[in-house]
Amino acid sequence: MIKYSPIVALDVANLDQVNTILKQLDVNPRPMVKIGMEVFYHFGPRIVKHVQAMGFTVFLDLKLHDIPNTVERAARVIGALGVEMTTIHAAGGSEMLAASKRGLMQGAQEIGKAPAKLLAITQLTSIDDQILHNQQHIAISLQESVRNYAKLAESTGLDGVICSALEVPVIREVVSPDFLCITPGIRPNSAQNGDQKRVVTPNQAAKLGSNGIVIGRPITQSADPKFAYKQIAEEFKEEK
Numbered sequence: 544m545i546k547y548s549p550i551v552a553l554d555v556a557n558l559d560q561v562n563t564i565l566k567q568l569d570v571n572p573r574p575m576v577k578i579g580m581e582v583f584y585h586f587g588p589r590i591v592k593h594v595q596a597m598g599f600t601v602f603l604d605l606k607l608h609d610i611p612n613t614v615e616r617a618a619r620v621i622g623a624l625g626v627e628m629t630t631i632h633a634a635g636g637s638e639m640l641a642a643s644k645r646g647l648m649q650g651a652q653e654i655g656k657a658p659a660k661l662l663a664i665t666q667l668t669s670i671d672d673q674i675l676h677n678q679q680h681i682a683i684s685l686q687e688s689v690r691n692y693a694k695l696a697e698s699t700g701l702d703g704v705i706c707s708a709l710e711v712p713v714i715r716e717v718v719s720p721d722f723l724c725i726t727p728g729i730r731p732n733s734a735q736n737g738d739q740k741r742v743v744t745p746n747q748a749a750k751l752g753s754n755g756i757v758i759g760r761p762i763t764q765s766a767d768p769k770f771a772y773k774q775i776a777e778e779f780k781e782e783k
């Protein structure tokens with residue numbers, strides 16, 4: 544089973560903060576860095592190049608969700624950035640997912656690199672059963688919804704999903720062993736949950752079979768991001 548070092552979500556306000564965190568993450572092995580909407584909307588594709596030039600692989604988390612034609616064209620641009628992973632909402636359906644896969648592959652061909660791993664967002668880790676039932680008006684359980692999206696993602700040729708580690712065991716029942724489950728909603732015991740609803744510790748995520756945890760604020764807002772990262776990485780290594 545592929546197991547990534549903890550992936551650090553770089554949700555910060557300016558370039559100084561980006562550089563400060565990246566300097567702190569100069570550890571061995573180097574973690575993958577997740578660039579999300581805040582930093583990408585601020586700086587555009589040049590921030591991807593900047594982070595790559597500092598020696599980090601990039602997970603570009605833009606959570607595409609639009610009509611298939613628009614998504615295919617956007618995914619082509621992402622594919623040509625040479626990132627390691629990227630995301631799309633499974634709720635957009637199989638036609639949209641397949642279009643994004645095509646776009647990503649075209650973009651990757653243009654730069655002669657392997658395409659980014661395409662991961663489907665299932666249900667955001669800020670969603671719980673109450674929101675699912677009372678606001679999205681989805682009658683099935685959250686676990687079932689996540690598992691259905693995982694099956695849809697795999698049957699459309701995606702590489703994996705974004706889910707809570709809590710759902711990894713039920714996803715593994717219905718997908719092939721190399722299908723990736725990348726899991727945000729990670730909180731070490733001492734950290735605040737904030738807006739995250741489905742939360743586990745790094746060690747629980749390891750025990751539940753996560754291929755890689757995504758973690759932001761407990762590292763980026765820590766007084767000592769390097770120490771925080773190392774502790775989380777140690778905890779995620781331990782599977783007992």
Ligand SMILES: O=c1ccn([C@@H]2O[C@H](COP(=O)(O)O)[C@@H](O)[C@H]2O)c(=O)[nH]1
Binds near residue numbers: 552706759761
């Ligand atoms: O379901 C999801 C999908 C993506 N995320 C992203 O992960 C990080 C988590 O950051 P924390 O500060 O550790 O909460 C963030 O960039 C989200 O956009 C997620 O949390 N849940």
